Amino acid sequence: MAIDFTLAPEHEEIRRRVRDFIRGTVVPAVEGLDEETAATTREEYLRVIFGLRARAREEGLWLPHMPKEWGGMGLGHVELAMVQSEAAKTRLGPWILNCAAPDEGNMHTLLHWGDDEQRERYLRPLLEGAKMSCFAMTEPEVAGSDPTLIRTYAVRDGDEWVINGHKWFISNARRASFAILIARTETDVPEGSRGANTAFLVDLPQEGWNDVREVETMHGSTGHSEIVITDLRVPDGAILGGRGNGHRLGQYRLGPARLAHCMRWISQAETALDMMVDRALNRYSHGSLLADKQGVQWLVADSAMELYQCKLMVLHAASKIDKGEDFRTEVSMAKHFVAGSLNRIIDRAIQVHGALGYSTDTPLAKMFQHARWARFADGADEIHQMRIAERTIAAYRATGSTSAATGGLPL
């Protein structure tokens, strides 16, 4: 059994270049640049971030998740883990390298499910960085955790489909040139059937697609739109991946996309742990530094152990994807564990910072607000636990052992 956590020299070189670019060029350029405050004009903000994108492309640090024949860096998921986590040292990093959600998942989806024409028309401009996209599945009226409940209907009318429904939390919708929209097309299938939904490519803006508001969240007004869809017409050729395949397509999209989130969250968790230790080494109380207090050391140790587990889980799940093995349980476990660890580690960092951690003088408060959604979006904790338990029980039933459900490792 080969276990080697070192990167090949050419991949180590890529990691070093991403690191230098992010820390040396992107971080100083975006410092103090905040689109959510009036401190930066919109024009200035766009000028800086599009300039950084052009620079990333010139330096060959563009589309790390895409194959070389599509203009990407051609990395496997293990190497991608290194790149994504370096990029996520700053919030805009993945976007600068053109590997941020939701475009990143939509690119994978179009590459896998699109026909030649759809790839040229929709995928190509995404890869060029000329357009952005969104993915529209969740609805306010029904549980997003169970996409078989979707109530947005697409009804056939000649060569067209007429779509009516209601979506929300559609990230990027206002910036998107197109949406991958999931709607119910099949009515004669049993309730709960996974063959009821179909994915459509919808050009934006378009009559019938009404972006009624950006939902205000605990981390501000954020680019997650509520959409009312009224008599939206699309041609039959707008179907992506075949009629009735909307559920499968969504699940296919979410596998690697969930792991990519984990890669970025690891980076954020590491930043929080770095800050926790730095503060502990510089704050003095009751005769010694916080770093010398056992109570604080436990916070540091628990965080370090969790972060180590996160990294191993992500690398193992990534290696399973690269080998073409069934990765669903490992990705579920990683998604659940990394999301929880991210929240716990940031919370501990805030604790060690005291009032400073609660203030907005450090990035921790914003990181904490952003981290909260990780535990329920892209599969709520409980849904992953349900699937992990199902597969663990199934493994036991099939083989008399749960071993296959705990990573399938030879121990």
Ligand SMILES: Cc1cc2nc3c(=O)[nH]c(=O)nc-3n(C[C@H](O)[C@H](O)[C@H](O)COP(=O)(O)OP(=O)(O)OC[C@H]3O[C@@H](n4cnc5c(N)ncnc54)[C@H](O)[C@@H]3O)c2cc1C
């Ligand atoms: C920042 C952000 C960005 C998002 N971007 C997008 C996007 O671009 N496109 C899109 O389509 N959606 C997006 N979403 C929506 C996201 O995918 C949903 O929030 C998620 O799927 C959960 O659906 P829900 O919110 O309807 O929660 P529900 O499904 O109502 O679940 C609520 C809670 O109920 C519990 N629960 C649900 N089902 C079960 C069960 N079977 N067993 C046990 N417990 C259960 C869980 O605790 C869960 O957290 C985004 C959400 C956020 C917060």
